[in-house]
Amino acid sequence: MVRWNETLGAGVLKIGGAERMLPQQRAHWRGRGKVRSGVTQILVRLIWMTGFLSVTLAALLSTHIFPALHSVLCSSFAEVHKLQTKQGEFAVQSSSKLSWTRELTPPHLSRRSQSSEKLDGVDEWLGNAKLWKHPPSRNFEPCVEPSESYQAPGDSRGYLLVHTNGGLNQMRAGICDMVAVARIINATLVIPELDKQSFWQDTSNFSDVFDEEYFIKTLADDVKIVKKLPKELASVTRAVKHFRSWSGVDYYQEEIAPLWQEYKVIRAAKSDSRLANNNLPPDIQKLRCRVHYDALRFAPRIEAMGQLLVKRMRSYGPYIALHLRYEKDIVAFSGCTHGLTTAEAEELTAIRENTPYWKVKEINSTEQRSKGLCPLTPKEVGIFLGGLGYPPSTPIYIAAGEIYGGDARMAELGSQYPNLIKKEKLASPEELAPFMSHATQMAALDYIVSVESDVFVPSYSGNMARAVEGHRRYLGHRKTIIPDRKALVYLFNKMARGKLSEGKRLSDSITEIHRKRQGSPRKRKGPISGTRGRERFRTEEAFYTNPLPDCLCQRESANNSMNSIGTGVNTTTAQGLNTWNTENASSGAYLDSTGVSTEIKTAERDALILL
Incomplete structure (x- = not known):
């Protein structure tokens, strides 16, 4: 059916x-x-392909992306943690007087605006992590402990009075050298007198700027230090001496020490550059480093405020500290008038002519600039940073006084990098009030923020630029980009003639020129070949610009055996270091405090100009 x-x-x-x-x-x-x-077969295949792609993507991320990201984030968080720890210490030490150190955001700033600015730049930061990466330190670490034969100071033969001269960092270097001189001539050092008559007209005393008690206590095993000359010696005749510049131990032992036979008090009329950069006993060199990087720390209230500014700056993300040396004094001193009006040039010329301790009066601005002896203008700094690849959202701390020309001269840099931040934006007027009328103390705040920055860039190789560079080398060779001003001027002039414009070609050239000028380890440079007499000392790299080999040693093996480069302990390592001079391609130039032009030449400079 x-x-x-x-x-x-x-x-x-x-x-x-x-x-x-x-x-x-x-x-x-x-x-x-x-x-x-x-x-069913199609679904199985899709599931299998999805799993395969997931595994592949995970492998790529774990191999290439996450390690770099982890490295960047970990270093950033470690730095923040370190700064938080320091800040906590300062807050504990001075909680009764400095209650404002607990406030991370200044009262006159919006927390919301800071957060949004930081978030806006996060993606760009992660995409340009190499811009913030420090150069390899090659296991160099501070080694400043005295040798076994080093002894505590014996009976003092007399008192050394010191009158420092110059700005903050010129005085700091001079004080460190005078501690070493006191050790050499077996003197009791009286707390140095700070310069109150220079261009800055600052009335600060030693204890206003530095931690006087810590200074005396820390150096007790090196030099006897007293706050004041004993009353019974206040009216005695003193030997007033202008110590010879860049002098060695023999000069002080043979020409200065014999003065103790007639005098109980020797007064050093100046302190800057009175001790040689090189060829001093290792214990003297290490003593200079112990003073510069430890004993001569800033007064507690300056340290606390400086670290507070660092914390607030970190709230924007990783930042550049730009030492924009374009204040009236340096533009007048250098004789550089490029981009200025006729009236401005005449004003600066008058300042230079009427400043007695600036020896050079007639300066050819065009020639100065072509040699790389002029500070970069704010506009040129913007082109330089853009050429290196830093995005417009980059937070930039302006470590400087009043820029000559004011907001008008800063306009082009500000339009390219709108996130320019000064002390006055990070702190309220009430917080800055104790420091505002003291240029030396304001400079100390800039110094702290610059040393702690992710990247440091000086527009001119003055005393602060050299001091910060050396300090960052001492602390682990933190990224410090030194502009090759001579090479940059060559490029800027081509731009002015219309033969070059901003873009990839310019960026590639700037990046290549500065690829080996970012703070990696190298030996301190000696005098320029061909110079003679005392001019050789003038062309040497300053001791505090680069404390290697004297105060930095390379960790050779897992047992932490340390060999000091250049002291003869390990000649193989010392010779090997010569092959590491990754920054010797070019080294810039400067005008010293006496106004004498000094150009540090290299044979490779022209080869770096790619255009």
């Missing part, structure tokens, strides 16, 4: 009470089974 099944759409044969499909029905279901099987 055959009946029609409406559901199956086919005939069904009923035999003996059981239903069996007709051939048409069996064919129908075989077709549907094949379709169902094909769909």
Whole structure:
């Protein structure tokens, strides 16, 4: 019996009470089974491909992306943690007087605006992590402990009075040198007198700027230090001396020490550059470093405020500290008038002519600039940073006084990098009030923020630039980009003639020129070949610009054995270091404090100009 099944759409044969499909029905279901099987196979393949792609992507991320990201984030968080720890210490030490150190955001700033500015730059930061990466330190670490033969100071032969000269960092270097001189001539050092008559007219005393008690206590095993000359010696005749510049131990032992036979008090009329950069006993060099990087720390209230500014700056993300040396004094001193009006040039010339301790009066501005002896203008700094690849959202701390020309001269840099931040933006007027009328103390705040920055860039190789560079080398060779001003002027002049414009070609050239000028380890540079007499000392790299080899040693093996480079302990390592001079391609130039031009030449400089 055959009946029609409406559901199956086919005939069904009923035999003996059981239903069996007709051939048409069996064919129908075989077709549907094949379709169902094909769909299943496609789904399985899709699932398998998805799993394969997921595993592949995970492998790529773990191999290339996450390590770099982890490195960047970890270093950033470690730095923040370190700064938080320091800040906590300062807050504990001075909680009764400096309650404002607990406030991370200044009262006059919006927390919301800071957060949004920081978030806006996060993606760009992560995409340009190499811009913030420090150069390899090659296992160099501070090694400033005295030798086994080093002894505590013996009986003092007399008192050394010191009158420092110059700005903050010129005075700091001079104080460190005078500690070493006191050790050499076996003198009791009276706390130095700071310069109150220079261009800055600052009335600060030693204890206003530096931690006087810590200074005396820390150096107790090196030099005897007293706060004041004993009353019984206040009116005695003093030997007033202008110590010879860049002098060695023999000069002080043979020409200065014999003065003790007639005098109880020797007064050093100046302190800057009175000690040689090189060829001094290792213990004297290490003493200079112990003073500069430890004993001569800033007064607690300056340290606390400086670290507070660092914390607030970090709230914007990783930042550049730009030492924009374009204040009136340096523009007048250098004689550089490029981009200035006739009235401005005449004003600066008058300042230079009327400043008696600036020896050079007639300066050819064009020649100065072509030699790389002029500070970069704010506009040129913007082109330079853009050429290096730093995005417009980069937070930039301006470590400077009042820029000559004011906001008008800063306009082009500000339009390219709108996130320019000064002390006055990070702190309220009330917080800055104790420091505002003291240029030396304001400079100390800039120094702290610059040393702690992710990247430091000086527009001119003055005393602060050199001091910060050396301090950052001492602390682990933190990224410090030293502009090759001579090479940059060559490029800027091509731009002015219309032969070059901002873009990839310019950026590639700037990046290549500065690829080996970012603070990696190298030995301190000696005098320029061909110079003679005392001029050789003038062309040497300053001791505090680069404390290697005297105060930095390379960790050789897992047992932490240390060998001091250049002292003869390990000649193989010392010779090897010469092959690491990755920054010797070019080294810039400067005008020293006496106004004498000094150009540090290299044979490779022209080869770096790619255009």
